Amino acid sequence: MTFARTALSLVLALQLAACGGGDSSAPPVAVGGGGTPAPTPPPSGCSLRAQQDFADGVLNEWYLFPDLLANANPASFNNLDDYLDARVAPARAANRDRFFTFATSIAQENALINSGSSAGFGIRLSYDDANRRLFVVEAYEGASGLAAGLDRGAEITAIGTTAANLQTVSSLFASGGSQAVANALGPSDPGVTRVLRFVQPGGAIVERSITKTTFALDPVSDRYGALVLSDGARRIGYINLRTFVVADAANQLRAAFGQFASQGVRELIIDLRYNGGGLVDVADTFGDLMGSGRVGQVWSREVLRPSKASQNTTRLFRTEANAIAPTRVAVITTGSSASASELVTNSLIPYLGNNLALVGANSFGKPVGQFGFDLAACDLRVRAVAFQTVNANNQGDYFTGLASVVPNTCRAGDDLARPLGDPREASIAAALDFLAGRACTPITGGAAGDVAGGIDQGQNARQGIDLPDRLPLQPRRPEPAQHELPGLF
Template identity: 30%
Template sequence: MKKFFLYGLLATAVLLTSCNKEKSYSIESTVNDKINGFIWIGLNNYYLWQKDVPDLADGKFANLSDLYLYFNGYSNPETVFESLLNRPTDRFSWIVEDYIALENSFQGINLSNGMEFGLVLYKNKSNNLFGYVRYVIENSDAATKAVSRGMIFNTINGSQLTLDNYNALLFSDATNYTVGFADYNDGNPVSNNTSISLSKIEIQENPIAITKVFTEGTKKIGYLLYNQFARNYDAQLNAAFANFKSENINELILDLRYNGGGSVSTATYLGSMITGQFNGQLYSQEVWNDKIKKAFSADSFINNFKNQIRNTDANGNVILQESIQSLGLNKIYIITSYSTASASELVINSLSSYIDVRLVGKTTRGKQVGSVTLYDSDNLQRNGANLNQNHRYAMQPLVLEISNKDNKNYPNGIIPGKTLPGIELGEDYTNLGVLGERSDPLLESTLTYITSGLKTSNKTNTTFEFKEVFNSKLATPAKDNMFINFK
């Protein structure tokens, strides 16, 4: 899959060749000036909505002096970056001040206590929030202290969680906090006088969380709980499918309820593992800004089904090459939630053009756009010449919109039972069950759906629709990002 290296090929020359860089700048430039210049140049080249932002126009600045002076009054690089985005259309571009943490996060490495959770508004319509534990990462502090899926909490360091304070209480630079647990109390939790102190350390989470096979009569049903499209786990993902193949499964449940996305190439490999009979056919197609579309041929913007994994590093060296273990399925069941986003939605959308895709869960996020990581170097890449050593800022701007072979995507989310066949079914905070076991209501409903065709829903049992406002994965540097790698 050909990707795009533009800096020096395109009209960044409008800025860079029309000025003599530092020579025309009468005041000695600061580190922030350099960062601001990098932000503008990167967005001017790659940003999906470049032509819609007046300050990103090619003729906006005569030289770097003009650019530096224009942004000199901004308080920090974050405000410069934000000023150049096409909000509110662009909901997902962001900038980081530590690209090492971002790179680690793409590999599942984060500073974490291991308690993965969602935050939900109280039923009483106040601004109070409660958290529910989704799962606990192995070998984490939470795992050693008996935190488990389904536990409810409503205080941190003795303070009630609210819409106004949850970010400061849970996601500050502090590496320790005390969690106050609670009883559900019909959606308005009350303390049960249990508290646990948790500490964050750098840990790596294996996104291939659970694989198993259920035998139901003549059906052998594979189950995979997959939590991030992390390229460094492509070999392990392929091995999981090799095991499914050896078990001769004839149905597959792909659980993406907590998967916010990741690598487009991994999403393409996963679709190829599920199928296999469509090798070489169009899996997804990308739309970039006008500059990039003019600079590259049409086949540069398509991603085809593969029969081989071939991953390279930033220098083009092959780091993984092996045949894809394909199942040849014509139908798949996928468990979803509002946390199912970007690359997860790409898999659902792309497969739906070819096979029967059935969903169990809630409406997905509606993130049909992808990004690249841009660094402050001569070619905006990590291995580029003159990588600025005075800071670690990097950008993750949206650069592409992606759709299936039928030119369809769903910016308002994919709805089980409406957009695609299936069952609309949310998590029951009073009974989350055990992931990978039939006690998990979503898994049990999916198994019933497969074996009997019956659709069970909790909509008739619940008249109140809780609002989930945030989750712990969104606080990681990788967030709910879908990205491509320059090749």
């Protein structure tokens, strides 16, 4: 058995999702502690029972909430995922492990981390359950979806394998809810083709056959990922990080902050609205790039179960050539913002205080991370919740979302009528208001996972509709990339 300290903070909330945080630093030492038994030795085969025994060894030694593990009869389950769900059910009921512990493929997850490799249309989808509508919230450059005309604000209205068997999205929702829609879009395999009918933001109705391809997930978009916005005479750095899961995200962040440093930027908008998390290493680099003058001070801490307290770590700010010292920061989140996204925001609180705001909607609420435990012969990685992250003030209890701990909040919609990076987009406009000291409406009454929805009120009025909150479309058993990027297809 091998295991890596890659706390890929992945979240799957029932059939919805938000996710993320991980760390590819040195693995913890494989020792038992505090009377906790060591993990079961690797089995000689890959039978379901052998995989269940392996998972039991992992949970019994490393699970962060040992008192919230249930007994389960392995013979009662026909797959490992359901067995893991049963074992951590008490932690889930206590809102401590909302599908954060799961099994995945070593090969697929490593490909995602190392190169951003994924397969699909390269679009992220959210849905309005009440009105049975499906929207594109983001499209990746270099993928087949964007090339076919699917971009932010497009509404998919029908799905089929051919033009002759198109089913309306409304009828799919009516027959089987969001899972029926996810099923209709097909598996995330290269070569899978679907015919989609969609309405582009300008009103054009398009019907097109689109084939899923392998593409690279670019963490910082070349279109809108790093911009310098003007608000009067002030220059605001805007950074939209799509995911922490791709290792190259750290270098892309360095390039973005080089741009900010060269232009004297001291105020930031950090847009993490769909970011489910990923590698803690990347989150740490993000912190370093905002840590000019703070090298050697505490950025964050990882706290394991008492029997593993010797494995607790403290991460200090490190030197980064392009680092700045931001004076005010607005972080845009939705219910899809989780784990590493929340780690970055929470770690800024001790240093920015009232000069920090959460903008948009409440985040998911995942102050815990996973280690990956590998059974290499079976291409099996068990992701088990193994630590909690806290900031320099030892604050880290935001299981109900960051709105409960960030000093300022400003509620705003996720405005699909505007491209990301546009200062007129609702959440970006609210962030600019906070940075300028202008008034905003606090985030109130939103439970963890609340997602600010709608297009913009003007468009809603023109269309005669009232769009409620939207949720990321997610299959019940997502692929590795879908764990980290809620709504990816």
